[in-house]
Amino acid sequence: MKSNAGRGLYVAGTDTGVGKTVLAAMLTLALDACYWKPVQSGLEGETDTMAVRRMTGLPAERFKPEAYRLTAPMSPDQSAEREGVRIDCEHMELPGCERPLVVEGAGGVMVPMNRETLQIDLIRRWGLPVVLAARTGLGTLNHTLLTIEALGSRGIPVLGIVMIGEPHRENTATLAGWMRVPVLGTVPPLASLDAGSLMDACRTALPSFNQWGFEQR
Numbered sequence: 001m002k003s004n005a006g007r008g009l010y011v012a013g014t015d016t017g018v019g020k021t022v023l024a025a026m027l028t029l030a031l032d033a034c035y036w037k038p039v040q041s042g043l044e045g046e047t048d049t050m051a052v053r054r055m056t057g058l059p060a061e062r063f064k065p066e067a068y069r070l071t072a073p074m075s076p077d078q079s080a081e082r083e084g085v086r087i088d089c090e091h092m093e094l095p096g097c098e099r100p101l102v103v104e105g106a107g108g109v110m111v112p113m114n115r116e117t118l119q120i121d122l123i124r125r126w127g128l129p130v131v132l133a134a135r136t137g138l139g140t141l142n143h144t145l146l147t148i149e150a151l152g153s154r155g156i157p158v159l160g161i162v163m164i165g166e167p168h169r170e171n172t173a174t175l176a177g178w179m180r181v182p183v184l185g186t187v188p189p190l191a192s193l194d195a196g197s198l199m200d201a202c203r204t205a206l207p208s209f210n211q212w213g214f215e216q217r
């Protein structure tokens, strides 16, 4: 595994729709970083890159173009097959960037990219540490513990997990008790998702991330 530890981080999720894009927008602002969504499946409406650009208000040059833009809102492998495309995981490389790079994954970590490769294999090859976005509510214990086990068994470094949603003290405590990686904080439902609100939420909920990078507390 290559080490890209100082280059940025990979925002992974326990599932689709857990809040990776919102978290990635917060971290892109906090780290004053560039953002990259390697594989976008689903092009109708706003893509994740467009959403992060809108929320952060950062200039266009902070957004690296997707390696694959696939029309159907399906898993990357299925969406690609529909278009007669194979996602070439062996040659997909992190884009160059003078700043830290925040990479947003697709769905959950075991999602297939093609018939031979899962997303987690790509994460391992890139060697970026993972920040795992997880729901606060019912169902999160199983999803989160499975994801952490899968990452850990492949030797992928995990900075910690970020819970997203209505704060849930018991779930947070249970996860903290079962994992060796820290729960970094809970991002509650935010009334506004503009840059100022995201920065405030990041300072309050995720003080480990700031303009100097990630500080283990």
Ligand SMILES: Nc1ncnc2c1ncn2[C@@H]1O[C@H](COP(=O)(O)OP(=O)(O)OP(=O)(O)O)[C@@H](O)[C@H]1O
Pocket: 013, 015, 016, 017, 018, 019, 020, 021, 022, 023, 048, 105, 106, 107, 164, 165, 187, 188, 189, 190, 191, 193
């Ligand atoms: N903290 C939050 N406060 C308010 N709304 C949120 C928050 N986090 C996520 N959302 C909303 O929940 C929905 C799903 O979040 P998001 O798009 O970030 O998920 P995702 O994990 O990136 O999904 P995908 O797998 O499609 O990339 C979006 O409409 C988003 O605006």
Ligand SMILES: [Mg+2]
Pocket: 020, 021, 048, 104
């Ligand atoms: Mg997203």
